[in-house]
Amino acid sequence: MADTIQLQIIDETGASSTLTAIRGETILEAAHRSGVEIIATCGMRGRCRSCRCRIVQGVVPPATVSDTVQLGHEEIRERFRLACQTKLLDDTVIKPMPPKSESGHQLLAGHVETSALDIYSGVEKVHIEAKAPVSEHHQTSDIEEIFMTLGVSLKSNEVPLQLLQDLPIKLREKKGDLTVTMFRGKIVDIEVGDTTEQIYGMAIDIGTTSIVGSLLNLKTGEELSSVGMLNPQSPFGADLMSRIAYAQFKPKNLAQLRGKILSGLNQLVGQAVEKADVSAANIYKVVLVGNTCMHHILLGIDVSYLGLAPYAPAVRDGQTIAASELPLKSVPRAHICTLPILAGFVGADALACVLATRIYESDTVRGLVDIGTNGEMVLGSKDHLIACSAPAGPAFEGAQIRHGMRGAVGAIERVHIGEDVICKTIGDDPAVGICGSGLIEACARMSDANVLNKMGSIKATPGLPKEIFNRIRKSDHGQEFVLVWSNDGGKSEDIALTQGDVRQLQLAKAAIFSGVMMLMKEMNVKPSEMDELLLCGGFGNYVDIESAVRIRLLPEMDVNRITYAGNAALMGAQMATLSDAEIDRADELVGKIEHVALAARPDFQEIFIDGMNFDTPSVREITGVEEATAL
Amino acid sequence: MSDPELKIPEGWEERAVKDWEWATLWEAVEEGDHGYAHERVKEAIDVGIDPRVILDDGLFPGFNVQGERFSEQIIFIPEMLITARAMKAGLALIRPLLAANDEKPLGTFIMGTVLGDMHDIGQSIVTIMLENAGFEVINLGTDVHPDRFIEAAAEHNADMIGFSALLSTTVYYQKVTIDEFVKAGHRDKVHILIGGAPTTQEWADECGADGWGGDAMLAVNLARKLITEKRAAWA
Ligand code: B12
Numbered sequence A: 001m002a003d004t005i006q007l008q009i010i011d012e013t014g015a016s017s018t019l020t021a022i023r024g025e026t027i028l029e030a031a032h033r034s035g036v037e038i039i040a041t042c043g044m045r046g047r048c049r050s051c052r053c054r055i056v057q058g059v060v061p062p063a064t065v066s067d068t069v070q071l072g073h074e075e076i077r078e079r080f081r082l083a084c085q086t087k088l089l090d091d092t093v094i095k096p097m098p099p100k101s102e103s104g105h106q107l108l109a110g111h112v113e114t115s116a117l118d119i120y121s122g123v124e125k126v127h128i129e130a131k132a133p134v135s136e137h138h139q140t141s142d143i144e145e146i147f148m149t150l151g152v153s154l155k156s157n158e159v160p161l162q163l164l165q166d167l168p169i170k171l172r173e174k175k176g177d178l179t180v181t182m183f184r185g186k187i188v189d190i191e192v193g194d195t196t197e198q199i200y201g202m203a204i205d206i207g208t209t210s211i212v213g214s215l216l217n218l219k220t221g222e223e224l225s226s227v228g229m230l231n232p233q234s235p236f237g238a239d240l241m242s243r244i245a246y247a248q249f250k251p252k253n254l255a256q257l258r259g260k261i262l263s264g265l266n267q268l269v270g271q272a273v274e275k276a277d278v279s280a281a282n283i284y285k286v287v288l289v290g291n292t293c294m295h296h297i298l299l300g301i302d303v304s305y306l307g308l309a310p311y312a313p314a315v316r317d318g319q320t321i322a323a324s325e326l327p328l329k330s331v332p333r334a335h336i337c338t339l340p341i342l343a344g345f346v347g348a349d350a351l352a353c354v355l356a357t358r359i360y361e362s363d364t365v366r367g368l369v370d371i372g373t374n375g376e377m378v379l380g381s382k383d384h385l386i387a388c389s390a391p392a393g394p395a396f397e398g399a400q401i402r403h404g405m406r407g408a409v410g411a412i413e414r415v416h417i418g419e420d421v422i423c424k425t426i427g428d429d430p431a432v433g434i435c436g437s438g439l440i441e442a443c444a445r446m447s448d449a450n451v452l453n454k455m456g457s458i459k460a461t462p463g464l465p466k467e468i469f470n471r472i473r474k475s476d477h478g479q480e481f482v483l484v485w486s487n488d489g490g491k492s493e494d495i496a497l498t499q500g501d502v503r504q505l506q507l508a509k510a511a512i513f514s515g516v517m518m519l520m521k522e523m524n525v526k527p528s529e530m531d532e533l534l535l536c537g538g539f540g541n542y543v544d545i546e547s548a549v550r551i552r553l554l555p556e557m558d559v560n561r562i563t564y565a566g567n568a569a570l571m572g573a574q575m576a577t578l579s580d581a582e583i584d585r586a587d588e589l590v591g592k593i594e595h596v597a598l599a600a601r602p603d604f605q606e607i608f609i610d611g612m613n614f615d616t617p618s619v620r621e622i623t624g625v626e627e628a629t630a631l
Numbered sequence B: 001m002s003d004p005e006l007k008i009p010e011g012w013e014e015r016a017v018k019d020w021e022w023a024t025l026w027e028a029v030e031e032g033d034h035g036y037a038h039e040r041v042k043e044a045i046d047v048g049i050d051p052r053v054i055l056d057d058g059l060f061p062g063f064n065v066q067g068e069r070f071s072e073q074i075i076f077i078p079e080m081l082i083t084a085r086a087m088k089a090g091l092a093l094i095r096p097l098l099a100a101n102d103e104k105p106l107g108t109f110i111m112g113t114v115l116g117d118m119h120d121i122g123q124s125i126v127t128i129m130l131e132n133a134g135f136e137v138i139n140l141g142t143d144v145h146p147d148r149f150i151e152a153a154a155e156h157n158a159d160m161i162g163f164s165a166l167l168s169t170t171v172y173y174q175k176v177t178i179d180e181f182v183k184a185g186h187r188d189k190v191h192i193l194i195g196g197a198p199t200t201q202e203w204a205d206e207c208g209a210d211g212w213g214g215d216a217m218l219a220v221n222l223a224r225k226l227i228t229e230k231r232a233a234w235a
């Protein structure tokens, strides 16, 4: 192996690790292969700055075009490079320096109203006094005695072998004082003594970015603890397509992603039981929801074709799998239930939202929308439900936005413009960047203040207050608007919104807007006729509704009829955990919800392009966009 | 970076008729007033200005400056499309006259989105812009199999082919399609351009394309450049 070199990586604490790399591979490839995680938000495509690192020692490889575009000449001179683009030429020492803190990401837990639920989770615990066989004459066995006491007609081969292995001891330990746990009529656990109160379940929503879970008492419906973590697959790409691309036709990579999520889930369960001070062995049912890609990867199903037209999932029905089979080691006695999938890009999470919001029993037309990288929306009433996916892209998560960042400490989240600009950051820390909700509000207020025109161009129009006017400037990145000066509320640099950032936002919000508008068109309802629009999912709950309507991210409807629904996907999962009837309902609903494939719709393009503008109906008359796109 | 300004074609007065002025047409294209653009081109034809001159001196200045602004993101897709529409309104009147003068299209361009990908908007904008620039464009739509590209290239004797891809999972098919052109022995007969949001110049080099267009105007400029070189090499 002549062509290997040494790569030394120094982390933020100053600790260093040295690994062997192959000459010519990128820093990121070498790091990931050895298990050192460097965040690759754009999926190693040189299109973000998350993998930024500094070459501390060794040959500084020449900057690639992507380095120049993402980092600028100054950083390049200061030996910054993108780890995903930089090929190792010789022994090198590097220091990963992601531009903004990715920690402290806002997680959202759901809370379910249990009174409305029929709590029968499918899990039952029965306390029995069983007798051990007494006479050799009786043709019986330990397990048959238990069946008899329970009064069930089961066969011993329906009992997990593991439970049979130590049954003789358990049965005799307290003279037959046992608690038997049944799941959907099958025995899943046998414990000594009365443990009927220890009956738990877990609901988990696996998002592309974050995973949230909640531990529930299956008898009372009470939430015992709620936990969250970033999806440990994140270093392999921020959006799900990048993860599919990573695993596509590469079974090893698929297995790697699967390993990440399984160990992540084990960790999450660990946190949950620790917080609630209960034993994970008493978790008997786990309901998992997530998008199709997360679902497939978890089950180890090949995703190669999920990423190619017609983006078909391998299975759609909900599954019930013994945890030992998956294997999810942390919950040895549990069964894992997945909810059904609607389509390649409308996953079980969307169905969970439908369960939680109960729009399937509404008399009037209501809608729910999950604003995100891969936006999902469902619209309808008890008569008819339709769904689609509208992919906004990662702009709302701060990716591909010059000073974009996730909702962490120091992110601008509120913007007010009067005589001057006032920004509020998360944690009231000095501003280090801007998160999605801040981006939306900034554009809304900039439109109001005439800094942005209808088409989204940053324009220094005469008559602007002086303080505002001075914030508009030209830079290497084109026109930009300074939100926070470095010496007045900033941390180390001016935080500005560039023209390119606004363009990214326009594409993202047009996708969500046009998705909702298409569904309304399909349903034949006008925004004014919609009874309610529910914002589901992590991001939706931080968005300022008035601003979202102002920039036409959401349709022009009465803001009082747009409401936050919390993390509806997790809520739906909680409901399905507590009530098996909800799982049946999900199975039934999946056959009834019609999926609208936007790409197949010739009228989509026109609505999408119209949706890029910031202003309302009249804009179409002024611009004639309708005709222009009909070229 | 400064706001691009309209470039007034040098010596346009000599090529037009006495007392003629183009400024209103430049502005009409720039602002996307297709009704006026149509009127003005019609007048120019009626007073006997050469169709080639109408195109170069009357229509292109407004179109080109908007294209540059689009590249610099000063204007966005809806505005670019409005200009394209105005341009097209004028072009519709001149095209038959150009053909009658035996003027051939700049070149033949085959355009499509690669296998597995249904994203249409980007490539349809590139198509409109290329047509406006004087290319004949055959658009094969989306989810196009490599064989379809090769067939179309042979059938239309294409000068150039463009592959669009918007997904991380399908950019790979840009390379696959190029490899298929090589296998079919058709690679040397065409110039291949690639584009779409996730692509980069580096990927274009790696997958063996002849060029990369980061946006529709860059695609047009690149196509113009390559076709001029090709014609020069032939001459
Ligand atoms: C509109 C859109 C759609 C529409 C497409 C409608 C249509 N008829 O085209 C719909 C809603 C159908 C759609 C579907 C999907 N989409 Co989509 N979509 C987008 C969106 C919002 C904008 C893309 C776009 O049109 N941009 C505008 C055009 C003008 O830009 P452009 O294509 O880059 O083209 C310019 C240049 O690149 C260049 N160019 C383009 N082609 C060519 C070719 C040549 C030869 C040259 C020289 C230049 C060139 O010129 C153009 C003009 O300047 C992006 C997100 C975003 N914010 O960008 C996601 C996005 C591209 N989609 C994405 C995904 C995943 C999908 C889906 C697979 C899944 C889903 N979530 O629904 C589905 C696929 C389903 C399907 N059947 O296609 C992802 C891709 C992620 C990735 N890493 O791969 C994105 C980035 C969003 C995300 N989730 O992150 N999508």
Ligand code: FES
Pocket (backbone or CB within 6 Å): A039, A040, A041, A042, A043, A044, A045, A046, A047, A048, A049, A050, A051, A052, A070, A082, A083, A084, A085
């Ligand atoms: S630039 Fe390297 S991962 Fe995004």
